[in-house]
Amino acid sequence: GQNIDQPTEMTATEGAIVQINCTYQTSGFNGLFWYQQHAGEAPTFLSYNVLDGLEEKGRFSSFLSRSKGYSYLLLKELQMKDSASYLCAVVDSNYQLIWGAGTKLIIKP
Amino acid sequence: ETGVTQTPRHLVMGMTNKKSLKCEQHLGHNAMYWYKQSAKKPLELMFVYNFKEQTENNSVPSRFSPECPNSSHLFLHLHTLQPEDSALYLCASSPSRDSYTGELFFGEGSRLTVL
Numbered sequence: 001g002q003n004i005d006q007p008t009e010m011t012a013t014e015g016a017i018v019q020i021n022c023t024y025q026t027s028g029f030n031g032l033f034w035y036q037q038h039a040g041e042a043p044t045f046l047s048y049n050v051l052d053g054l055e056e057k058g059r060f061s062s063f064l065s066r067s068k069g070y071s072y073l074l075l076k077e078l079q080m081k082d083s084a085s086y087l088c089a090v091v092d093s094n095y096q097l098i099w100g101a102g103t104k105l106i107i108k109p
Numbered sequence: 110e111t112g113v114t115q116t117p118r119h120l121v122m123g124m125t126n127k128k129s130l131k132c133e134q135h136l137g138h139n140a141m142y143w144y145k146q147s148a149k150k151p152l153e154l155m156f157v158y159n160f161k162e163q164t165e166n167n168s169v170p171s172r173f174s175p176e177c178p179n180s181s182h183l184f185l186h187l188h189t190l191q192p193e194d195s196a197l198y199l200c201a202s203s204p205s206r207d208s209y210t211g212e213l214f215f216g217e218g219s220r221l222t223v224l
Contacts, residue, residue, distance in 0.1 A: 042111050
């Protein structure tokens, strides 16, 4: 079967750096998404990786290793507003989106 | 504001009620989706419409009935639901379903509680 694993919950301190990991086993690969979802709000797009390597977008970066079936989302200079759930999703060979259960990130002052 | 609006935001219904969820997108997209989001579980794709035609139904019970009158509107009709159907129902849109490498635009969801 197809599977996406990410930690259920993480806690970090304001101003620090946090890395949220996502590992996947899917039938084929056509890209990996990260979405952010604040409580009671819509998930919003953060990043899309289809090639190996690191893509940086302001305080957020996303890394992909296709050979390892692994991605991470790196958040720098954490702010209280970064408290949210982070969803990892992989596009498989049939162009179906396979979702992880999400990582709830708690930022403490 | 994602350009996708869902109503109502909250809904409480009994097991014998009939209600509907509404989704409207103002992005000019041609594909629309219904997802179910339960606590600590992955998003579950329920239905996909591409150019108003239903292209996917992921073994969803018949007590959920979708309707897509045009590319901008999507409904989910609910009847004789079960308590386990309580969840957040998310609507999303994308330019088309032909390629899934584009981002999805989600609404804020309808929080459904079945008593």
